[in-house]
Amino acid sequence: MPPKTRIKTKAVAVNVPQSREMAAIAIANIGALSRQLVRTESLMNDELASIKKGWEEAAEPLRAQIAALNQGVQTWAEANRDTLTQNGKVKTCALTTGEIAWRMRPPSVRITGAEAVLDTLRRLGLKRFIREKEEVNKDAILNEPEAVAHVPGIGISQGEDFVVVPFEAELAEVA
Numbered sequence: 550m551p552p553k554t555r556i557k558t559k560a561v562a563v564n565v566p567q568s569r570e571m572a573a574i575a576i577a578n579i580g581a582l583s584r585q586l587v588r589t590e591s592l593m594n595d596e597l598a599s600i601k602k603g604w605e606e607a608a609e610p611l612r613a614q615i616a617a618l619n620q621g622v623q624t625w626a627e628a629n630r631d632t633l634t635q636n637g638k639v640k641t642c643a644l645t646t647g648e649i650a651w652r653m654r655p656p657s658v659r660i661t662g663a664e665a666v667l668d669t670l671r672r673l674g675l676k677r678f679i680r681e682k683e684e685v686n687k688d689a690i691l692n693e694p695e696a697v698a699h700v701p702g703i704g705i706s707q708g709e710d711f712v713v714v715p716f717e718a719e720l721a722e723v724a
Contacts, residue, residue, distance in 0.1 A: 580715025622649065 566572040626633060626642075626649050633642040633649070641650040660666055670678050690697055690705070697703050 576713055576715050579713055580717060583715065584717075 564575070566575050630651075631637070634640060634651070640652065641648055667679060670676065685703075690703065694705050
């Protein structure tokens, strides 16, 4: 007989308020702890920013050296491209410490003034270059759920969240 599988979960110690006053105190504590958490995160981010700035400053001369060396290698490679690519037969050349390669990027289309371009394509009868996007209008379904209640594939769900919002005041800016 196979051994029984046991699933153990840790017991959660929860302090459940026993009155309205105790719930109010718990909410006040949630607010105080939330503010303390924000302060802690702010201090952490200040330290991280300082550390990152130091390492970025240390890395900048290295980036500059890499860029200069890369530009030099590219200038040399362009001057010797026919030899390196066997007159255009290959796109990659292996050197003793690495390789250099020329790669064509895929073509891309840039549109400036999209409305004007769409109007021009319509006037010229080039509608095959215009995408008509058809999609389900979820907002309309939410406005009339009974009209689509019988349609398979459409489901409307709604959940409920419990939210605790401690009172907090913000400081007014002084001009």
